[in-house]
Amino acid sequence: MIDTMHILGFGDGGWGAALLTAAGVTLALSVLGFLLGAVFGALASAARLSSSKVCAWLAGAYGTIFRGVPDLLTIYLLYYGGSVALTAVSRAFGSAGFVGLPAFATGVLAIAIISGAYQAEVYRGAYQAIDNGQFDACNALGLARLQALRLVLLPQLLRHALPGLGNVWQLVLKDSALISVIGLVELMRQAQIGAGSTREPFVFYIAAAVLYFVIAGVTGLVFRLSEARVWRGTASA
């Protein structure tokens, strides 16, 4: 027990600081991936709802593929595919040999592409939950399209979307552990490194599980508080 405390502590030879830093990398990776995913998701849901058949079809294909294929495969595709592309570019500039993609940027992009596919569905559902009369009312008030979007539609969209977004966030956080396979030293990878060098895998993976659990719990609370905020001032059943 004292041994375990020492291994996970902050003193000499303790892994506490390394694990907490790695947890910070996990959080940063997840937040950036989730935010970029929100952009992809918003674009995809807009395309899905647009009158252009080509746009709607492309957005549908995006959702089907990245929700239907294991996330690990998507990560491999981006990592190896991106590295091949980057190597080709660097060869063109006269450098020889293999060039790897930066793992953090690849991880953010992978999480964004995957979570964007899920977020698109959340935004589409939220948009469709807005009463049609609201659009008429905006017209009747003489609001410009952007004004209507900002003042009337987006606040309501957020209300309907937040529970679904909370689910996608939990998914993103757990998906971020997969980015360890491309060598990024986030929480999972740091736990592997610690387990390997101390030969105490159980301690490190339990520690990692606890940290993921804490991050999921605290950030879940943020979503619940935001939900209370976007619904403030409305009557509840």
Place this chain on the structure above:
Amino acid sequence: MSEFGFFVSIIPALLAGLPLTLQLAGTSLALGFGIALALALAQQGGHSVIVWPIRSFVAVFRGTPLLVQIFLIYYGLGQFRPSLQAIGLWGLIREPYWCAIIALTLNTAAYGSEILRGAIRSVPVGLVEAATAFGMSRVMTLRLVVLPLALRQAIPAYGNEIILMVKGTSLASIITLMEVTGIAQGLISQTYRAMEVFVAAGAIYISINFVIIRALNALELRLTPYRTRS
């Protein structure tokens, strides 16, 4: 190698991993469903001695990444080799296959028990009262009234869980199992043709999930023939 020739060569290679993918998904879903049902039913009584351990199990397995769970079981438990040998479980923990099955099963049991708990709650209390008024025992009510209705109600949500599990089996490749993703990873790192391998492997997973979705839709339709609204 021509584009077409490459595809012809990788598709059979990837399909060789399909039996293992289906085996992992099928075994863990079947075992997981059994545990999920038991956990959901055990919570019906509402005794806190039973409910709290189950709630904690569910929270832990839903709140941590599947990859961490797989590593904890495969590498973490390996640390306790002497004790595991003493109780005869070492044979299981030594094999990556069984570690993957254990992790996937416990994971899907946690999610599944929440789905089934919600589905059981959705059964109108009036029907249970009617069954009691008929003189049905509690077990009979459960078997003839509550479970058939709850399971039918659970089909859409359980369908999502099945699809997530099919995708989840890909993580078994990290502990050396050569299912479809494991083979795909090997092919990509040998040939550096990520796009082609991704398309071929992705198509396999999407086909499996497509068949599952269709089958579940058909099952749902069969069980609710009177429902006109889709």
